[in-house]
Amino acid sequence: MASEQPLVAVTCTAPVNIAVIKYWGKRDEELILPINSSLSVTLHQDQLKTTTTAALSRDFTEDRIWLNGREEDVGQPRLQACLQEIRRLAREQRSPGSEDQPPLRLSGKVHVASVNNFPTAAGLASSAAGYACLVYALARVYGVESDLSEVARRGSGSACRSLHGGFVEWQMGQRADGKDSVARQVAPESHWPELRVLVLVVSAERKPTGSTAGMRTSMETSALLKFRAEAVVPVHMAEMTRCVKERDFQGFGQLTMKDSNQLHATCLDTFPPICYLNDTSRRIMQLVHRFNAHHGHTKVAYTFDAGPNAVIFTLDDTVAEFVAAVRHCFPPESNGDEFLKGLPLRPAPLSDELKALLGMDPTPGSIKYIIATQVGPGPQIVDDPQAHLLGPDGLPKPAA
Numbered sequence: 001m002a003s004e005q006p007l008v009a010v011t012c013t014a015p016v017n018i019a020v021i022k023y024w025g026k027r028d029e030e031l032i033l034p035i036n037s038s039l040s041v042t043l044h045q046d047q048l049k050t051t052t053t054a055a056l057s058r059d060f061t062e063d064r065i066w067l068n069g070r071e072e073d074v075g076q077p078r079l080q081a082c083l084q085e086i087r088r089l090a091r092e093q094r095s096p097g098s099e100d101q102p103p104l105r106l107s108g109k110v111h112v113a114s115v116n117n118f119p120t121a122a123g124l125a126s127s128a129a130g131y132a133c134l135v136y137a138l139a140r141v142y143g144v145e146s147d148l149s150e151v152a153r154r155g156s157g158s159a160c161r162s163l164h165g166g167f168v169e170w171q172m173g174q175r176a177d178g179k180d181s182v183a184r185q186v187a188p189e190s191h192w193p194e195l196r197v198l199v200l201v202v203s204a205e206r207k208p209t210g211s212t213a214g215m216r217t218s219m220e221t222s223a224l225l226k227f228r229a230e231a232v233v234p235v236h237m238a239e240m241t242r243c244v245k246e247r248d249f250q251g252f253g254q255l256t257m258k259d260s261n262q263l264h265a266t267c268l269d270t271f272p273p274i275c276y277l278n279d280t281s282r283r284i285m286q287l288v289h290r291f292n293a294h295h296g297h298t299k300v301a302y303t304f305d306a307g308p309n310a311v312i313f314t315l316d317d318t319v320a321e322f323v324a325a326v327r328h329c330f331p332p333e334s335n336g337d338e339f340l341k342g343l344p345l346r347p348a349p350l351s352d353e354l355k356a357l358l359g360m361d362p363t364p365g366s367i368k369y370i371i372a373t374q375v376g377p378g379p380q381i382v383d384d385p386q387a388h389l390l391g392p393d394g395l396p397k398p399a400a
């Protein structure tokens with residue numbers, strides 16, 4: 001069948017972000033408006049990214065989406081909210097008297113294909129990168145130029161923070177329509193080049209309660225969450241912004257750990273309680289505190305989201321020694337070569353003194369692997385047409 005008009009396709013990539021001041025609780029479930037502001041670090045896409053192609057063609061008869069090679073239901077409410085918002089913005093932006101009547105972007109159906117460069121099974125929050133990438137790619141293919149925070153947020157709250165690189169704050173905003181609930185860059189990715197991030201992928205038997213359901217129950221039952229949002233987070237946000245701006249690792253690390261611990265305290269204050277941390281998570285916390293005690297100051301910090309994986313922040317001069325400590329306490333069960341992925345590290349010896357101080361019986365296999373990464377940029381457009389995940393027929397290309 002000859003096409004009236006060729007397929008128009010755009011491919012983009014977007015990063016994962018990790019909150020150091022956590023978002024937990026919505027004041028509006030429909031618009032996804034949070035009860036507190038949050039602040040995150042964007043991770044580098046060399047190690048963790050989503051790639052998405054969005055394509056328009058008059059030959060398409062329906063909207064379709066494929067995630068990691070499998071076709072998914074395009075009717076999912078959050079997906080629909082993003083799609084409708086982008087189309088609304090595209091219509092609003094249409095210049096009066098435009099010669100393109102009616103432009104493909106206003107009349108055509110869309111096909112979307114998306115893949116992650118990290119295993120979904122790793123239990124890493126992929127929805128933020130996924131929705132940021134979807135919204136960014138849709139905006140490009142539909143020619144939308146406005147701020148995308150309010151669209152990405154409709155997919156997943158934390159996704160709006162993945163629209164920027166470096167250090168990003170999601171301002172909760174005050175308005176009922178959410179127009180002022182937006183993500184803004186606090187500092188670019190080049191601001192703190194020594195900062196390193198280690199994702200410790202923990203083995204977990206059970207799938208934890210999802211964040212959406214978890215925060216809804218917390219909103220209904222936890223008095224501590226209300227106190228956190230009103231009295232604690234505003235102070236944490238101001239202090240964290242200062243720590244980032246001044247590259248104060250001591251302050252940054254301590255506050256990151258305290259804010260994570262408070263999130264998990266509100267989860268325990270939720271009824272019935274939610275426990276995202278498991279024994280391995282708690283042992284990692286113990287390891288971090290003992291490591292810092294050995295050095296006499298905060299050299300390493302942990303944070304945990306809605307699952308048992310730990311994300312560690314440290315500086316480049318400490319990362320090799322800390323990885324050696326992790327390896328000592330959580331030796332790989334098999335395939336030791338595959339234990340450390342991402343940025344290459346020069347192995348560092350662990351002193352007998354530190355080994356003795358850690359004083360932990362090794363538990364082989366309880367950490368599956370480590371991904372070493374750093375702070376990275378925001379979404380990117382991939383110029384190479386070879387990179388499109390959809391072929392000229394608008395269907396996913398067979399995986400190479």
Ligand code: DP6
Nearest residue numbers: 019022023156157158211212305306
């Ligand atoms: C613990 O953004 O996944 O990771 O808005 O319901 O999709 P929804 O929730 P989501 O929540 C993330 C919660 C968190 C903390 C954070 O990233 O700030």
